[in-house]
Amino acid sequence: MAVDFASWRRSETAPCPSGGAQARKQALAEALAAGLLAGPAVLLLLALFLLPVLAVFVIAVTDWQFGARSLSFVGLKNFAELFADPVFRRSLVNTVLYVCIVVPATVGLGLLIALLIESGPRLRAFYRAIHFLPYMATLAAMAIAWEALLHPTIGIVNQTLASLGLPTPNWLRDENTVLPVLAVIGIWQGLGFAMVLFLAGLKAIPVDLYDAAEVDGADATLDRLRVVTLPMLGPVMMFVVIVTALRAFEVFDTVKILTQGGPAKASEVLLHTLYVESFEFLRTGYGAAVTVVFLFIVVALTLLQARILDRRVHYS
């Protein structure tokens, strides 16, 4: 929320004809009240977010191991080691690939489903609900269900493929299929979220605009999309893209449960590397360096997207 602090301060210190002392007293009381009201949130933010981030930055330049009683400053050694490490590089590339599959597919399919639901009056609530269910479900539990579906011999996916005479890959144990399959699960999970936001965005488009477009001659589906729907969905689109990208960068549950980064690091992703280094190998300093890189990417991406999209997005 944008708060106009400048004008707030002005009004606070504005000269009062009925006595400066009283005005000052009132201003003080207001400031105190503001502090009290914002206080709990600020404390929580500090304790749960800012201080841990600071701690991560500090640990990243040390050789601390989880549980160790001593640590020493090592400078950027962790980072140097990191970027020389083929596992980390693989993990970085995999994560970027995963995001590049998940974001366009989630946004595109979410929009498509939202448009389909919005265009037909029948069973809207039903379609909305079934597409939103995966988002509500616990991903860890759903991952196990997916594992059963994708089982190389008794899974329904391969049994169906086999009955059609098609090849039956071992989806989660094959270097070539594992990342796309994880991406499909990610898309399946995030689709409902994108769809619900797009539905809300579609509802907010004034019907008059479609009428005007129809009278003006833009009545074909693609013309309507280009003239009215997509531009008017700009702000929602920006939000969905950013949130989906951030969630995709954070992919962890499915990897941890289904593949543990395998086979041969083909599904190793940043958060999984971070987890393994920090909590399995207990190399906390090294893990913190991975975290710093991860944070850097996420923040940079957010800023970049906000900047690019903000310029092309119309806010009415």
Added chain:
Amino acid sequence: MTFGVVLRDITKSFGPTPVLRGVSLDIAEGEFLTLLGPSGCGKSTLLRIVAGLETQDVGTVSIGGRPVDALRPKQRDVAMVFQSYALYPHMTVGQNLALPLRMRRLSKLQRLPLLGRVLPGTRALAGTIARDVAQTAAALEIDHLLERKPGQLSGGQRQRVAVGRAMVRQPEVFLMDEPLSNLDAKLRVAMRAEIKDLHRRLGVTFVYVTHDQAEAMTLSDRVAVMLEGELLQVARPRDIYADPEDRRVAEFVGSPKINLIEGRVREAGAVDVAGTTFHLDTGLGRGKAVTLGLRPEAFGAAERAGPGVITGAVRLLEHLGSDLYAHVDVPGQQAPLIARLPAEDDAGPANGGTLHLRPRLDHVLLFAPDGRRLRPAQARRIMPLPLREPA
């Protein structure tokens, strides 16, 4: 006479709710016709049916002599101005104006963002489009706004852009759905004059929807009064006011509202009304109920009570500068009568005082209990009275 728009027996229901009940209307080419009625009377739906944005359940629409029922809005050669203006907020004013032309003149391929520009012919067409947009913008004096987005414009400017977008492709029929109701009162009066002027310059058919009687009266060649999905009367503005066909028309048009007084026929040529007797020919038999409609300006002051004089207590006086409206409580009447009196009359009535009013009998409108206008042979009058703005 050639007809711009012809509607035959248009019927439309939304679910179980009937919105239009068999509306037939002939609108002459080049005519300015206003659909006037309260909200929910179906006037906007009728306009949308003419535009092709809604489909009628029954009935036919022809524009320029050709049936258009099977045609989509863009094929009907109509342009529409919406109450909300419906400008594309992400496009500049120039792009807004150009869109209808781009959609008509450029092929699907030529409209593509990058490829379109290099296709043969696109550049020449884009040139003609830019020229037409510039011409329209100049005519509406919005040429300095072409680079701006609608969000940066004032209400009046947006309204002009909306009109411009309708005008730019020179349609056969202009449809306007309450185009002025989002403007403030002062601007509304100014834009009213501009729309009238626009109609004169373009000379094409205008169908204009409004609930504002002042707009309807000042702009139109003819006014079609609608109520509950029916056309009650289609006539010139002054006939709508002075010669209404139906009690509901008389009630809807005119501000302050027409006074309606219940009376009973005493004998041929005499009606008992509000404690007095009027010498009026109603054409009805003895003892029949009749409603007298009296516009506020149909009263004159009388010296004392007597036959043909209504006497009551002044409840409220409204000085409007040029006029004085007296609200008078009359025994046996639910609502007070409102009479317009000359304002300069210093010796006029006082609040709470008694006022004697003598209606001009040639100004009385008679209505049957079912709301139908009664026109006995002798009762012919025209009221050459000025229209006024609602106070």
